[in-house]
Amino acid sequence: LxxxxxxxxxxxxxxxxxxxxxxxxxxxxxPDTVGRERYGRWVRYWTGADLDLDEAYSWAWQEFHDLLAQMRTEAEKVKPGADPMQAMKWLETDGPARFGAEAAREFLQGLMDGAIADLQGIHFDLAEPITRVESRIAPAGSAAAPYYTAPSLDFSRPGRTWLPTLGRERFPEWDLVSTWYHEGVPGHHLQLAQWNYVADRLSTYQVSLGGVSANLEGWALYAERLMDELGYLTDPGHRLGYLNAQMMRALRVIVDIGMHAGLDFPADSPYRPGERVEPDAAREFFGTYCGLSTDFLDSELVRYLGLPGQAIGYKLGERAWLRGRAAARAAHEARGEVFDLKAWHMAALSQGSLGLDDLVAELSAL
CATH class of the missing domain: 1.20.5 (Single alpha-helices involved in coiled-coils or other helix-helix interfaces)
Structure with missing residues (x-):
């Protein structure tokens, strides 16, 4: 070895x-960009869909304006008179926090255990092995962002979330809560652990190498929204963290499609309307409306230039999950039936990985 x-x-x-x-x-x-034709093929690879790039770009701008309005509302609750960036900076330096890696780990374990206890039997019907998930501290040299590792097929190794410490002793709560709903419960853990649990009904490819990024990340972002819908993000700081995560994903769609397809900032953009979305402008725009560190945002731009089409799957994947749920609910109600969200969740999580074009159709039929 x-x-x-x-x-x-x-x-x-x-x-x-x-x-x-x-x-x-x-x-x-x-050129710094890929170009529309080649970009469309990368989008197909990452999302399993032939997207209308102009429609997706326009939709992302609608999301941007809606999220910015919500963030301004929550920022005022966090710190009266502050704009979103000022409120998030205050939360990062002076807001509620956990001190020491072990205290942070215990806090995150409690979030996941509490979510399982509250959601089990009401919004999900989880098999016993899936109810076990561990919060861990990421080893030195790991990724700088939190991540999740799935359980082994026999569940002898449970699913685990990993928190990088990066030498820190203070861990602000504001952006950890929705992140752990994304990485852990009801996000990546419930989907990937359920695939393992029903692996005998799926192909090996469906539960392993066949994973479609936009499906996986779309479910995890849907999971964050679900917890907001269920009232778990009423704390203004926690909700601002959730909205900032949503904003980051909307900005990814704008920046990634804008750069690679050669589009302009639209007329209603608060930043350089009518100008081309070039890398330097994209980086400045991103930093103006997303409350994350400079180093992280610098790495984000490199990510978009090096992996065209990957980063748009989070928000567009969430849109696919929401459209599928809305269509399924409407179909049940049209038949005079009560829409059972728990049954829909479990059926949706048991079908393995699908591209977004197939995903919406399959979710709508459940």
């Missing part, structure tokens, strides 16, 4: 050198 690890590290160093010394200079005069 040590020999292979050393060889892998050496190969990575060699790749890094080639990218910086050979590929980078050769690509220096290339």
């Amino acid at each position: 040590s020999g292979h690890a050393t060889a892998a590290a050496e190969a990575l160093v060699a790749l890094r050198g080639w990218l910086g010394e050979v590929y980078g200079p050769a690509a220096a005069d290339a």
Whole structure:
């Protein structure tokens, strides 16, 4: 194992050198964007859908304006007279927080245990193995953002959420709550653990390599919204954290499609209306309306340029889940039936991974 690890590290160093010394200079005069035709193929890869890029771009701007209005309302509750960015900065430095990694881990474990206890039997019908999920501290060198790892197929290893500490001792609550509804319960954990539980009814591909990013991230963002709908985000700070996460995902759609498809900021944009969405402008626009760190936002722009089409799947995936739920509810009511949200959730979580085009159709028929 040590020999292979050393060889892998050496190969990575060699790749890094080639990218910086050979590929980078050769690509220096290339455009920063992919172009509409190639971008459409990347979108298909990440979302499993042939999207109308102009419609998705326009829809994301509607979401932007709606979210900005909601954020202003919550910011006023957090700190009277503050705008959203000022309120989030205050929450980050002076708002409620957990001190020490173990205290933060226990807080997050309590969030997930409490969500399972409250949702079980009412909004979900979870098998016993799925009710076990662990909050862990991420090892040094892990990703800078929180993440989730699914349980083993036999559940001998439970699902786990991971909190990177990055040398911190203070962990503000405001953006952790909705993040753990996303990463843990009822987000990634319920979907991926349920796929494992019903693996005998699905193909191995459906529960493993066949995962479609927009389906997975769309469910997790839907899970955050569900907890808001159920009244779990009434604390102004927690709700502002949720809205900021939603805003980040809406901005991703705007920036990613705008850059790669060569679009302009629309006439009703509060930032540079009528100007082209270029990388430098996209970064400044993102930082103006999203309360996350400079380093994180810098890495986000690199992500969009390097993985065209991936980041739009969160918000557009959530839209697909919401459209499927609305269509299923309408169909039940048209037949004079009561829409059973618990049954719909469990049926939806038991069908394995689907692309967004198929997902909406399948969810609507449940």
